[in-house]
Amino acid sequence: MNPKMIRSMKAFTRTVELKSMSAAASELHMTVSAVSQQLRKLEKDNGLALFHRNTRVMTLTEAGEVFYQSCLDVLDIASKNQERMEQLTQTPAGIMKIMAPVGFGGGLLSEPLRQLTEQFPDMQFKLSMTDEPLDLVTAGVDLAIRIGPLPDSSLYSHHLIDWHLIPCVAASHPLAKRAISSIEELRDEIFIAHFSNTYDLPLPAPRIQVDNMQTTVQLTCDGVGFGLLPEPEIKQRIESGDLVRLLPDWAGVEYSVYAVLPVRESIPAKTRLVMKVIEDWFKQV
Helix, strand or coil: CCHHHHHHHHHHHHHHHHCCHHHHHHHCCCCHHHHHHHHHHHHHHHCCCCEEECCCCEEECHHHHHHHHHHHHHHHHHHHHHHHHHHHHHCCCEEEEEEECHHHHHCCCHHHHHHHHHHCCCEEEEEEECCCCCCHHHHCCCEEEEECCCCCCCCEEEEEEEEEEEEEEECCCHHHHCCCCCHHHHCCCCEEEECCCCCCCCCCCCCEEECCHHHHHHHHHCCCCEEEEEHHHHHHHHHHCCEEECCCCCCCEEEEEEEEECCCCCCCHHHHHHHHHHHHHHCCC
């Protein structure tokens, strides 16, 4: 709502209720001249006189009575809106739409969402899991998690964490029984690559390319070939023995994870809070 209009309406209604411009001016921390200017502007904007004026008292015209009731309604809505905004700052509420890579649906967001839903019962979340670089504004997304490096953009981005892609193979695959000491030894093997795997490494050309990281992980687990897989997403599979990490002394390929927002300024407090909870958890993974 227009702050100047709200200010004028407050000057008008308090003048009516206190039956005095000077009393209204004192209450609103304005000069009498400023209140008078506000009232005259309202009359000009409405094209009608709002007061009957004489030297002793100001009374409302018929138009003034109608406008007074309208002002009360508008000021009530403005007050409730302000209260709601303050609640959002202090106690987050409402729906938040989050977009993230498909692989993050395997558990990386479970703990942050558990914390948020328990701590803020008035918040609701809509998750959209995709590896496609969709337009956040068109999709109506509040917060997107994306893998970097990111292209130049007018969107706001915040670096969350750096993780690694590591070479893995199913425990049932023949490669799991071999002592692999260098990447070069994988040249003749079947490489399953996510479409974003474009690293300058002496790896074979991918025999299978996938646009979905969960499918890349699953094909690797099924023994189709080896893959460069995101360590946080397959950590439990390695611990359970389903996957075997090749080249355990090699750190792997580093990649960055970002929070991306469709706005650069006036970021809602609840968005900042959700981003912080996710970032804190990612640093523990």
